[in-house]
Amino acid sequence: xxxxxxxxxxxxxxxxxxxxxxxxxxxxxxxxxxxxxxxxxxxxxxxxxxxxxxxxxxxxxxxxxxxxxxxxxxxxxxxxxxxxxxxxxxxxxxxxxxxxxxxxxxxxxxxxxxxxxxxxxxxxxxxxxxxxxxxxxxxxxxxxxxxxxxxxxxxxxxxxxxxxxxxxxxxxxxxxxxxxxxxxxxxxxxxxxxxxxxxxxxxxxxxxxxxxxxxxxxxxxxxxxxxxxxxxxxxxxxxxxxxxxxxxxxxxxxxxxxxxxxxxxxxxxxxxxxxxxxxxxxxxxxxxxxxxxxxxxxxxxxxx
Amino acid sequence: xxxxxxxxxxxxxxxxxxxxxxxxxxxxxxxxxxxxxxxxxxxxxxxxxxxxxxxxxxxxxxxxxxxxxxxxxxxxxxxxxxxxxxxxxxxxxxxxxxxxxxxxxxxxxxxxxxxxxxxxxxxxxxxxxxxxxxxxxxxxxxxxxxxxxxxxxxxxxxxxxxxxxxxxxxxxxxxxxxxxxxxxxxxxxxxxxxxxxxxxxxxxxxxxxxxxxxxxxxxxxxxxxxxxxxxxxxxxxxxxxxxxxxxxxxxxxxxxxxxxxxxxxxxxxxxxxxxxxxxxxxxxxxxxxxxxxxxxxxxxxxxxxxxxxxxxx
Numbered sequence: 001x002x003x004x005x006x007x008x009x010x011x012x013x014x015x016x017x018x019x020x021x022x023x024x025x026x027x028x029x030x031x032x033x034x035x036x037x038x039x040x041x042x043x044x045x046x047x048x049x050x051x052x053x054x055x056x057x058x059x060x061x062x063x064x065x066x067x068x069x070x071x072x073x074x075x076x077x078x079x080x081x082x083x084x085x086x087x088x089x090x091x092x093x094x095x096x097x098x099x100x101x102x103x104x105x106x107x108x109x110x111x112x113x114x115x116x117x118x119x120x121x122x123x124x125x126x127x128x129x130x131x132x133x134x135x136x137x138x139x140x141x142x143x144x145x146x147x148x149x150x151x152x153x154x155x156x157x158x159x160x161x162x163x164x165x166x167x168x169x170x171x172x173x174x175x176x177x178x179x180x181x182x183x184x185x186x187x188x189x190x191x192x193x194x195x196x197x198x199x200x201x202x203x204x205x206x207x208x209x210x211x212x213x214x215x216x217x218x219x220x221x222x223x224x225x226x227x228x229x230x231x232x233x234x235x236x237x238x239x240x241x242x243x244x245x246x247x248x249x250x251x252x253x254x255x256x257x258x259x260x261x262x263x264x265x266x267x268x269x270x271x272x273x274x275x276x277x278x279x280x281x282x283x284x285x286x287x288x289x290x291x292x293x294x295x296x297x298x299x300x301x302x303x304x
Numbered sequence: 305x306x307x308x309x310x311x312x313x314x315x316x317x318x319x320x321x322x323x324x325x326x327x328x329x330x331x332x333x334x335x336x337x338x339x340x341x342x343x344x345x346x347x348x349x350x351x352x353x354x355x356x357x358x359x360x361x362x363x364x365x366x367x368x369x370x371x372x373x374x375x376x377x378x379x380x381x382x383x384x385x386x387x388x389x390x391x392x393x394x395x396x397x398x399x400x401x402x403x404x405x406x407x408x409x410x411x412x413x414x415x416x417x418x419x420x421x422x423x424x425x426x427x428x429x430x431x432x433x434x435x436x437x438x439x440x441x442x443x444x445x446x447x448x449x450x451x452x453x454x455x456x457x458x459x460x461x462x463x464x465x466x467x468x469x470x471x472x473x474x475x476x477x478x479x480x481x482x483x484x485x486x487x488x489x490x491x492x493x494x495x496x497x498x499x500x501x502x503x504x505x506x507x508x509x510x511x512x513x514x515x516x517x518x519x520x521x522x523x524x525x526x527x528x529x530x531x532x533x534x535x536x537x538x539x540x541x542x543x544x545x546x547x548x549x550x551x552x553x554x555x556x557x558x559x560x561x562x563x564x565x566x567x568x569x570x571x572x573x574x575x576x577x578x579x580x581x582x583x584x585x586x587x588x589x590x591x592x593x594x595x596x597x598x599x600x601x602x603x604x605x606x607x608x609x610x611x612x613x614x615x616x617x
Binding site (some may be wrong): 228257 | 603
């Protein structure tokens with residue numbers, strides 16, 4: 001890698017003036033997109049510290065005050081007698097429940113697809129690939145119709161079970177096991193007298209920590225952010241996850257929905273706070289996993 | 305580790321021919337244990353993959369009493385006055401969004417990859433990627449603020465385009481662009497990171513050889529990096545195309561936030577939802593779902609069988 005940079009630098013030195021103007025354009029493009037991606041988030045984090053008047057009248061990037069933030073906080077968590085707390089709890093239940101099930105289901109499945117032989121193995125692999133590329137929303141209405149006939153609609157299982165079917169996780173595990181685990185290692189364990197289950201739990205699984213974390217990351221993010229599935233499956237407000245709960249808050253915001261002006265109405269900064277609260281867990285996961293995720297995705301390149 | 309291995313192969317051009325040899329080494333795994341490990345997944349795949357698809361097929365071809373309806377449901381939804389406008393909306397949104405993705409994701413990945421200052425490259429990728437944390441309803445809510453000239457942090461920019469009120473911004477003609485911007489804002493960063501990873505996988509020998517031959521950065525990008533990225537670009541295109549046909553949460557929330565300026569039958573998925581839950585016509589809903597599912601399946605199948613990005617042996 002260092003040799004490469006040296007090479008690059010020397011060839012870049014010989015670049016023409018056209019190269020410099022090209023670099024200028026590239027710089028402008030980078031900065032414009034930094035602003036595009038960053039401004040909304042920065043603004044959102046600032047907006048939660050303002051009163052609704054300040055949000056409209058003050059400079060968009062001027063900080064509000066702590067007391068305004070506290071007032072927004074109180075309004076948000078006072079909404080419909082603490083509905084927001086219930087929704088966050090629901091989100092946690094659904095996401096973590098589905099995450100645990102996903103891991104229990106996907107890791108052994110990816111392992112057996114990669115390292116064992118069985119009938120229909122190829123068929124299952126193709127099915128995994130095909131379904132993985134189908135957007136998860138495509139099957140939501142059919143799954144609703146199916147679960148409707150068995151009476152699961154409105155129960156936590158109606159979202160946890162469909163979310164646990166996670167072909168992408170199986171694919172990631174399959175790729176990991178078929179490229180990163182030396183087969184000789186497993187054979188050696190077998191010669192040493194390990195049963196097939198022990199080979200998996202004592203040899204393969206400890207080596208699979210990176211892919212377990214990766215599947216957990218993708219599963220959690222997708223579950224937490226899932227909107228259409230719970231929107232369809234859970235008709236009652238008590239069962240909403242926070243993502244669906246946001247729609248209730250939105251319809252109680254007079255600024256967007258004038259007919260909702262009433263005692264339980266939501267002001268704009270409170271709605272902004274709700275948005276922040278709704279993404280907080282995923283944002284934290286993103287902050288901590290970025291390095292790991294990027295290095296995971298680029299690992300093949302630096303290995304050489 | 306994850307996305308890298310297949311691209312590694314495509315970059316170096318090492319074909320799957322290596323695989324059969326490996327297969328013989330699998331003999332010790334030839335025990336029934338494979339079934340045990342895969343059983344839970346197979347059950348879920350049946351329950352939430354295959355069965356709902358088949359059930360949708362059944363419903364789409366029957367009427368409310370369970371009798372065979374032939375193509376009746378399809379004729380009904382396709383001739384629904386809301387159907388073709390919804391198709392047009394989704395297509396307009398897809399065209400804009402896909403073009404933006406193809407152009408800007410590839411461009412940004414190439415430029416970020418060419419940066420030699422390590423911290424700059426890392427932090428740029430991080431900034432681009434962070435909005436991915438806001439998906440679904442959260443990102444739509446955030447953009448409601450950004451697009452409302454009264455509260456927006458970029459109200460000056462909106463006024464420059466002649467928008468003074470939220471209702472003006474969300475006029476029907478603007479919606480495909482609005483939805484494309486929201487989708488691009490949340491999704492592009494993830495793809496930039498993936499493309500960056502794929503660029504890292506291009507063998508250093510190839511790049512160095514080109515440099516020694518006197519190719520400049522632009523030539524390398526166009527003649528070496530772009531062709532080698534082709535499969536990843538196709539992957540992004542297919543995934544985004546399939547996902548985009550499912551447009552639901554954006555128009556749904558905008559419809560709610562605009563007091564119906566944006567109709568609640570803007571996209572196909574919304575129409576399917578209305579069929580199911582407002583008209584109690586599950587057969588019609590299944591017909592629309594099936595049409596969308598067939599599009600997604602076709603795209604996915606073409607990609608899996610022809611794309612060659614995924615190892616399926």
